[in-house]
Amino acid sequence: MPLLPNDASPVGDLLPDLISLRRDLHAHPELAYEERRTAGIVASALRLLGLEVCEGVGGTGVVGTLHCGDSAVSDPQGQRSRSVGLRADMDALPLVELGQRPYTSRHAGKHHGCGHDGHTAMLIGAARQLARTHRALGLTGSVHFIFQPAEEGLAGAARMIEEGLFERFPCDSVYALHNWPDLPLGHAQTRAGPIMAAADRFDLTVRGKGGHAAQPHHTPDALLAASQLVVQLNTIVSRRIDPNESAVLSVTRMEGGHSHNVLPAEVKITGTVRSFDADTQDRIEAALRDTAQGIALASGTTVAVNYQRYYPATINTAAEAALALDAAEAVGLQARMAPRAAFTSEDFAFMLQRKPGAYLWLGQGGGDFGSEGSFALHHPCYDFNDEALPLGVRWFCEVAARALARPAVV
Ligand SMILES: [Zn+2]
Ligand SMILES: [Zn+2]
Structure with a gap:
């Protein structure tokens, strides 16, 4: 059954706008360190939610911070409040898109062929959902929404770190996902240790x-x-x-x-x-x-x-990989430990060199994803599956809630 357009999940009402946003990003792809339009849309969306927004981190990177509860106050043991980083990538590929859709790339030779348009839309969706629910959930701490440039080969994550990402936005742990055409929609995998080469x-x-x-x-x-x-x-x-x-x-x-x-x-x-x-x-x-x-x-x-x-290799820490899988299961995904790592590589590796964290593969293949099925990442006909949007939004929110609920780091 398609999850859209009448998704009854807690984020269902956000979806029409997130789908429009995702398709708009798809139609206007921007290459590494040129994501000015995308970054502007991200920053505006986060500001509308009342988040603290910092632009120009690592070139075109954007970080929005949601303070939950009394996150500035230390507890009686002198421990500072908890914090978590959720990361999405924003850049497209230098590739001619061959798919025929109403929102096909308007820019010849540029194509969101890796689904970073979907990642960006999902993280904006998570910011919207957490901004309106964190009080009711009783969350305490800071959630940093990290939108990085230049994942495709030019190390935008490393540049953000060089420009003080984790000093300016301290994170006890960091999490990211990638849509995964090899897994069916509704499935998710990760693993402790290496996941990408x-x-x-x-x-x-x-x-x-x-x-x-x-x-x-x-x-x-x-x-x-x-x-x-x-x-x-x-x-x-x-x-x-x-x-x-x-x-x-x-x-x-x-x-x-x-x-x-x-x-x-x-x-x-x-x-x-x-x-x-x-x-x-x-x-x-x-x-x-x-x-x-x-x-x-x-x-x-x-x-x-x-x-x-x-x-470098993308290496998940064990506790955070377990948290990522538990969160996936909690939001209704069929969550499994990945049997093996992939030989492709991932810029999020630089963040995992600095912080505990985990990287999740979110299934988007098969099922109702059109008659074409799901094309491989970097294929000229690839498209992000919008039915994965609510799943990613809910996973990001669940991860943040669980990460902030864990014992604080001194
Ligand atoms: Zn890619
Ligand atoms: Zn990618």
Whole structure:
């Protein structure tokens, strides 16, 4: 049964406006650090609720704070009041949308292909719901609604943290969700420990001298060395990493040469490494550097290595993952411990490096989601499923209520 448009849940009356808002955001996608229109809509919506609103945190980030009860007063043990951070991401992808909907992207080459329009609408919905219910619920403490820019590759969360996010808006714990097309609508999963992978990138440049293909003895063969390097790189995970650990190394691009009778002077290799454990990540990078230098020595070439660590692994703390699952169950979701982590990566990882917290996968696939079913994240036809809106709103609210009810942090 579709949950919309006559949703009888406690947030049902908020939905018509949230759906309009979500579709408006979808029609006007903005890329990383360009989310000015989106941030303006977020800030206005939060101000209307009477929240304290701070704009420009980490570029285009916005933080709204809801003070519940007498949150400024310490209790008799001298403990400060509790606080929780709820985070949504606001940016779209540089992708041409191919779906045909009334609210299809108005901006060519920009597409909300990861559902951050839905995340933003859900967190605004949670702010509306908590603003009108926190007194009746007897909540005490502060809820920080964190709307971050640039999740898609440009580390908006890290920039917000660098600009003092957690000093200016102290959070005992932080929570986020991502819509998950692989799970049916009404289901939710998370897990203690790693849930998303660390993502690294490597660029290798193999240099010889270049020369005539008929005179290989006059130049180190950069192309042959690069080929050997590709083969050796593919043995790192299988031969150098504990089989109990999970990791992936993929070479994704190789470029060099332009003629049948010229040995190229330079060949470039690019690829990615995914891992869940910092020690494994260190070992792979070290093995990659060793391999590059070994091949260079053996072939007479030089190999320049540029290894960049993008996002760290997203690692949930156990107590907060349990709270996230319990909250999901309490609002009627079929909540399960995720059997395994995903090898995709997530900017929220930077927040979890600083604070206890958890990241939830919220199902949005199958069922009544149109005849197309649910397209994968980052697919040109992807669309956020509006039927997931009330589920995310209620989960965020339940998480906040439970987080504020926990023993305070000294
Ligand atoms: Zn994405
Ligand atoms: Zn995303």
